[in-house]
Amino acid sequence: MIIYTKMYGAPPINRKEILRYAGCAEADEATASLMEDCLCEAADALVYKVCYRELSVSIKGEMCDFGTFSFSSGNLAGNLAGCPRVILFAATVGVGIDRLIHKYSRIAPSRALMMQAIGAERIEALCDVFCSDMEKEMGASLRPRFSPGYGDLPLSVQKDIITLLDTPKRIGLSLNDSLLMSPTKSVTAFAGITNTTE
Amino acid sequence: MNFTDFLKDNIVRLDGGMGTLLQAQGLVPGEHPERWNLTHPEIIQAIHRDYFDAGSHVVCTNTFGANCLKFPEAELEAIISAAVDNAKAARDAAGGDQMKYIALDIGPTGKLLKPLGDLDFEDAVEVFAKTVRIGTACGVDLILIETMNDSYETKAALLAAKENSSLPVLVSNAYGEDGKLMTGASPAALAAMLEGMGADAIGANCSLGPNQLRGVMEELLECASVPVILKPNAGLPKVVNGETVYNVGADAFAAEVAALMKTGVRVVGGCCGTTPEYIRALTDKTRDFTPPPLTEKSRTVVSSYTHAVEFGASPILIGERINPTGKKRFKQALLEKDMDYILAEGVKQEEAGVHILDVNVGLPEIDETEMLKSAVRELQAVTALPLQIDTADPRAMEIALRRYNGKAMINSVNGKRERMDAIFPLLKKYGGVAVALTLDENGIPDTAEGRVAIAEKILSVAAEYGIGKKDIIFDTLAMTVSADNRAALATLEALRRIRHEQGCHTSLGVSNVSFGLPGRDAVNSTFFAMALSKGLSAAIMNPYSADMMKTYYAYRALAGLDENCADYIARADSFTAAPAPVSTTAAVSGTAKNLSDLQQAIAKGFKDKAAEITKSYLESMMPLDIVNGEIIPALNAVGEGFEKKTVYLPQLLMSAEAAKSAFEVIKAHMAGSGQNDRRGTIVIATVHGDIHDIGKNIVKLLLENYGFDVIDLGKDVPPEAVVEAVVENHAPLAGLSALMTTTVPAMEETIRLLRKRASWCKIIVGGAVLTKDYADRIGADKYARDAMEAVRYAEEIIG
Incomplete structure (x- = not known):
């Protein structure tokens, strides 16, 4: 079983989404220029890395069995129902954006807020690009991605995912003692592979 | 022959991959390969033996992840001890007449260090130290620290190796396709830090195939005076008919590595996807290679966690503003432990264009060691500039150097024997470039000759400690010209001789020269220009002084250091232009009309403007009247807008920051007056x-x-x-x-x-x-x- 690593260029930017993450329903000139300025500065700090592997899964009731590890989650079981195989992936936009967030949280919180919003939008955009890329590559459809912490899927599953995907070495993603990810703008998720378009 | 001697005069072949071979033998995903030392010793021994038989000089123990974060201590001891036994058994059984050594293999902890992650630096040192102590006691010949993708963790591992063993240490990092570590360090930055700390060889492994690491190898060969290591993957993995294969075969791999050896790489091996077949091909291809001679690069370099700064033709600016001397507001910040103020001072100087930040936080009333430790840590979280640690206290110096992520500047040492004996051991252990003041027990000589003689003495004592002149920068001491009108000339003559006759780099604290004179900027910048023409390598200076910055950029243009005068032209506007006009769109629409200038600046979130207006208000108003009559009402208006949802969070914050910059002006105005209007x-x-x-x-x-x-x-x-x-x-x-x-x-x-x-x-x-x-x-x-x-x-x- 092989772990693949992919690097992407910057996905298209959804400015509305960034503003939403920044708690801003509409942007006046000052906010818009703050956002553009931060996007410019963040561009060099962002990387777009994903590592993943394909796993077979058997679902029995709430039990999701991936062969080398298994756990109980009714929500994930429902999400993966009818998918014999899944893509398990970890994605990150890197430590650079964390550095910027940290830096500005000490000297200019408005910029920190905006950097935070940009990071949140960027990691979601990366996951979208990766999933549609995989759909094309496999000629199959993927179910909506499902991450630890959603519904009844416990965060403790992160430990298994990080080990199984060898993420510290592959994409520089590690877990802290509270099961939070570093870099913080990272996502791990299961995506069921299905051949029917739903 | 011990490994250190062997490394001096020979090409060294390491072994190849381990993980891929173990998977082929049934290691399942998620299983710890290190446990196989105990459960499958015959398989591990066979792999090691195959590598010795294929021509490896060095086989690495199967201990990549053997650390106390992954294994309980008793099991850790058993694993490492079995791993070393397995390698020894393989060596005993192997044929081949090459020299055979065993390296204790140390990989990353799998956790990210603070501030990006949650593993403390000293805890990381202790994790590695445990592995080093056990491995060394088992009788290995050398230590290989490998696949490190963070410079801070690399430093922790090397420090642990040096403090707990006298064995030679090889250090190899995992570079990405951008030629940098995951946390941003360039090869030059790592070369500076690792060589400074005494690594015996440095290099790259994993991540990529040999050809993709060519750029990294070129940079390391240019910087490093120690042997360079290359231990790449067999290219990139893909699945063919359900099996994992790598896209560079054994012969192609050997040819690509051999080509890089011709450019100077001396320590070679393979990482993921390589097998004994690859090492055999490499042995066959390079059997007759003689190693290119090692050359001492004599570069004077400091580094941060991202990049190196080299002292050379282009002068280096060292920002002097993080220093309480003569600054009431800065003293107040230190007394109040107001770290944000210190950090802002660092970032402002970076934006002004300095290359290195001097950090001096010494005040008699505070615990300097603690303050320096946290200032260094926090500054390194907000700026990528290298730091110059500035303290008279050797204990504070050691704690700061130990925690510093990179190779720091040390400010300072001088010709006094006691000071040299306190500072040089620290430089030797942690790496660094020391500023050496040309004074000694007898004070500062009046003449250039006297100062040059002290420089010579300092160099000879440094040599006793094994420190070369590349790691010493001389400061020939700018004295107050208003007290002695020949003072500047003596400083400059000493500087010229040390730079051109001794071949050492030089630095000056420029601002001293004008002490007691009016219009100090003019004197400082002219003295700076004179010193630059005598060969000044670096200046500790005030980057907010337009005169100093003008001199710097003009000098670079005139000295042929600024192609097409591009940097000068880019800056020229800022030397003359008025402040940029500010946009007039209001963040708080509808309310702006009845507000004063300051209130408008706060409502619109204009930091600089708010500060400027506050300064002018202070000429005619009492500080508290500005706070209560201007700033607080403006903030209230914005706050109410936020509560009514007509103002959003980013706007609220920009206004708050503008108010803060207004407060900052008031605070500076009142610093030292003892007035306190705080509420609780x-x-x-x-x-x-x-x-x-x-x-x-x-x-x-x-x-x-x-x-x-x-x-x-x-x-x-x-x-x-x-x-x-x-x-x-x-x-x-x-x-x-x-x-x-x-x-x-x-x-x-x-x-x-x-x-x-x-x-x-x-x-x-x-x-x-x-x-x-x-x-x-x-x-x-x-x-x-x-x-x-x-x-x-x-x-x-x-x-």
Whole structure:
């Protein structure tokens, strides 16, 4: 079983989404220029890395069995129902954006807020690009991605995912003692592979 | 022959991959390969033996992840001891007449160090130290630290190896396709740090195939005076007919590695996807290679966690502003432990264009060691510039150098034997470039000859410690020209001789020269120009002085260091232009008309303008009248807009920052006057286990704006630390923030402890996962939906 690593260029930017993450329903000139300025500065700090592997899964009731590890989650079981195989992936936009967030949280919180919003939008955009890329590559459809912490899927599953995907070495993603990810703008998720378009 | 001697005169072949071979033998995903030393010794021995038979000089023990974070200590000892036994058994059984050595293999911990992750630097050192102590006791020949993708963790591992073993240490990093480590370090930055700390060879492994690492190899060969290591993957993996194969075969791999050996690489092997077949092909291809001679590069370099700064033709600017001498406002910041002020000073100097930041936080009233330690740590979290550690206290110096991520500048040493004996051992251990002042027990010589003689003495003592002249920069001491009109000439002549006759780099604290004179900038910048023409390599200077910056850019243009004068032209506008006009769009629409200039600047979030206007108001108004009559009403207007949802969070923050810059001007004006108009102390923290602190920082900014003294304990704060701060300051209010459901229990625990030991204190909580119900259930006094609500509550409690 092989772990693949992919690097992407910057996905298209959804400015509305960034503003939403920044708690801003509409942007006046000052906010818009703050956002553009931060996007410019963040561009060099962002990387777009994903590592993943394909796993077979058997679902029995709430039990999701991936062969080398298994756990109980009714929500994930429902999400993966009818998918014999899944893509398990970890994605990150890197430590650079964390550095910027940290830096500005000490000297200019408005910029920190905006950097935070940009990071949140960027990691979601990366996951979208990766999933549609995989759909094309496999000629199959993927179910909506499902991450630890959603519904009844416990965060403790992160430990298994990080080990199984060898993420510290592959994409520089590690877990802290509270099961939070570093870099913080990272996502791990299961995506069921299905051949029917739903 | 021991390995150190062998490394001097020979090409060294390491072994190849281990993980891929173990998977082929049945290692399942998620299983720890290190346990196979105990459960499958025959398989591990066979792989090691195959590598010796294929021509490896060095076989690495199967201990990549053998550390106390992954294994309990007793098992760790058993694993490492079995791993070394397996390698020894393989060596005994192997044929081949090459020299055969065993390396203790050390990989990363799998955790990220603070501030990006949660592993403390000293804890990381201890994790590696345990592995080193066990491995060394088992009788290995050398240590190989490999696949490190973070410079700070690399430093922790090398320090642990050096402190717990006298064996030679090879250090190899995992570079990405961009030619940098995951956390941003360039090969030149690593070369500076690792060589400075005494690594015996440095290089790259894993991640990529040999040809993709060509750029990294070129940079390392250019910088490193020690042998360079290349241990690449067999290209990139792909699946063919259900099997994993790598896209560079054994012969192609050998040819690509051999080509890089011709450019100077001396220590070679393979990483993921390589097998004994690859090492055999490499042995066959390079059997007759003689190693190119090692050359001493004599580069004077310091580094940060991202890049190296080299002293050479183009002068280096060292920002002098982080220093309390003669600065009332800075002294106040130190006394109040106001780290944000110090950080802002660092970032401002970086934006002004300096290359290195001098860090001096010494005051008789404070614990300098603690302050220096946290200043270095916090500065390295907000700026990528290398730091110059500036302290008279050798103990503070050591603690700062130890924690510093990179190769630091050391300010300073001098010709006094006692000082050299205190500082040179630190430079030797942690790496560094020392500023050496040309003075000694007899004071500062008046003549150039006297200063040059001291420089010679310093160089010879440095040599006793094994420190070369590339790691010493001489400061020939700018003296006050108003006291002696020949003073500047002696300084310059000494500087010229040391630079051109001794071949050493030089630095000057330029500003001293004009002490006691009016119009100091003109004197400083002219002296700077004179010194540059004599060969000055670096200046400790004030980057906010337009005259100094003009001189710097003009000199570079005139000295042929600025192609097409591009840097000069890019800067020229800022030397003459008026401040840029500010946009007139209001953040608080509709209310702007009736506001004063200052109130408008705050409403619109214009930081610089708010500061400027406040300065002019101070000429005719009392500070408190500005605060109560101007700033607070402006903030209130914005705050009300936020509560009514006509102003959004980013705008609220920009206004708060503008108000803060106005306050900053007032604070500087009042510094040292002893006046205190603060309203009361509030302790705030993000709870234990949680690393999200933006929300907490927003609350802090607004509380400060409204005149509260805020003690910010940061993020990931243990309950005891919150209680201690509340008790020590008898704080009437504590604010706790948590973003994750997993960290709410830590919040509950903190509240429980506060109730027990600080029953007077009200507790306000906030954060993404909290609700009013939740806050009530864990026993908080108040749940604040946002920062404004926190301010309103503080006003209610404290007044």
